[in-house]
Amino acid sequence: MEKLTEWNNCSRPHVIEWIEQLKDIVWDKVLTCLTWMRPSWRLHLGHYKGALENWVKLQNNPNIKNNFLIADYQVLWDHLWDTDRLRSSVIDMVIDWLAVWLDPEKSNFVIQSYVPEFAELFNLLTMFTPYGVATNNPTLKDEIKKIENRWEWENSSISLWFVNYPVSQVADIMLPYWEIVPVWEDQIPHIELARKIIKKVNTMYQTNFPLPLAMISETPRLVWTDWSDKMSKSLWNTIYLTATLKELKDSVNKMYTDPGKTNVQAKWNIENHVVFKYLDIFYSDKQHLEELKRRYIEWWENSVWDWELKKLLVKILDELISPIREKREYYKDNMDLVINSVERGSQNVREIWQQLLSELKEKMGIVGYGREFIK
């Protein structure tokens, strides 16, 4: 058993498997954790399984102090013409958070743009980041590829903000003294960049900003209900946390299942069977699930039909979503609680982060010019 304070040093791998791995560690201090989400649209089951459910675990761990960041700048840059939608996405997202039992009394809900210290630190960090390193980030390269031709003004297709954004994320990490960063695997380069920049700052100014550990989620990304490559709002190929029972039934009924099932001679397989994919993730009775799978690929007399599986999935998902739905309604009728959660959370952290930023500026030597001459 290793002490937590010894865990994070430069020589060991700085990627760990989700929170389970932390069980082997002696909690000799409280960890700070900041996770973020983009308020880009309504939250769906993928957000729930991939993030929110784990956030609730984090929140219930007394050794972790959680800050949940609403990364509005990460949506704003691409929605300058349409901030009304950003506004409703922010509020919808916070309501969803509250509805899945994230608790603003235990954790801070922080809106990025409510904390100007981020921008100030970000501006400083760009000085520590070689231009080449910033633009070499693979996530950025991929994203640049994706968004080409989407944004057009003069001859350029992307904004300067987008090139800066990995560094602005490092500011998001650095200020809250982030130590554990729950991320998807493809976000690891961001954490690598953060570690490089933070090391540089620590070396130059004898500061103690922690080097963040990436914590990989154990949950695979959910497939879309139509087995397509990406979410499509127009195709409604995902299930939102706001789904009514009817929407839930519609979505599940349209789910892609094994095409071989229509051919009695074919060997049943469940590789591309979306309903089973969802059951894998959401059905807790694993024994029964194995039995269903066995019967599904067996000879047809004893078989399970798609409609039975779908009915089961609807039942399971509705058990999950209906309390969320109810809590959403409660918070929609009590908007002051929603607004208060983010305003108070942002204010709470600002006080601490202002302090951290001043200390950094002090060590850098860019505060109180001339005061050294006064006896």
Add this chain to the structure above:
Amino acid sequence: MEKLTEWNNCSRPHVIEWIEQLKDIVWDKVLTCLTWMRPSWRLHLGHYKGALENWVKLQNNPNIKNNFLIADYQVLWDHLWDTDRLRSSVIDMVIDWLAVWLDPEKSNFVIQSYVPEFAELFNLLTMFTPYGVATNNPTLKDEIKKIENRWEWENSSISLWFVNYPVSQVADIMLPYWEIVPVWEDQIPHIELARKIIKKVNTMYQTNFPLPLAMISETPRLVWTDWSDKMSKSLWNTIYLTATLKELKDSVNKMYTDPGKTNVQAKWNIENHVVFKYLDIFYSDKQHLEELKRRYIEWWENSVWDWELKKLLVKILDELISPIREKREYYKDNMDLVINSVERGSQNVREIWQQLLSELKEKMGIVGYGREFIK
């Protein structure tokens, strides 16, 4: 005669010749002016003639409200390892300002890093700036060329900050509601960029940020005393505002003069004669100067010798510098006045600029998320 408020619209050229041209305008409102200087080293006569002397004129114009910006970020990015020098440069520069009669009671002395609102606005403005436009700025391209190989970390020679810097300058312009911008001719592309971005913001959010006019200085850049291409601290080829009489004499004595002068057969010419270049700029008795030039290029019996010209120049420059020198000493003994000037100036503008920034964020729709749902 045109009213000032009608002067600045998009269809007319937005570059004017120094402040003289503003005489033809009816001053129907007070103009805001923000000029900046980089605290990179001690100020020399070039700064005095190219900027400070004009700043004093601006300050004495009751129709102009002046803010003088100490652009410390513009030096910091390249001096992260050496902020002690930045600190002393800042203070030396402010003392020089005070010593040439800039008055913190009339104008605001503002330190860039004391006003976090700049960083916040800068971060927003990067969203409005296409990456291509930001990196196409000719001044930036030139500067990138100049600094290549100077900054090395991993494979990159310049920092991300440097690529951002024209946009960070737009934030410096935009927040103070800049209307007139005294600049060198090579800085005009910065003003063009500012106008583009500000127009974009004004159009999108019905804001009224003024489009800044570039105001070109009437004074040519001073040549270096050794007629070389650039200032060199090791060669001492410039005359600092801190120069003692002895340093002044040494500098003037080393000044490059016409090499033909040593050959009696050659026709005297004054084209590369540094002493005359300085007299052109600093000697107010133009009639006498013309006479000296005439005699210098005439036949030798009636001629003026270099030592006479140099003696005259030393006298003139000492008349200029000695009161500055004395005032410097006074402020060095009263550092609280120096510190107070920048702390109060920065605080004065922060209050106004916080207000401007909140108004912008309000119009953009990124404040008070959810408040629209509360009756």
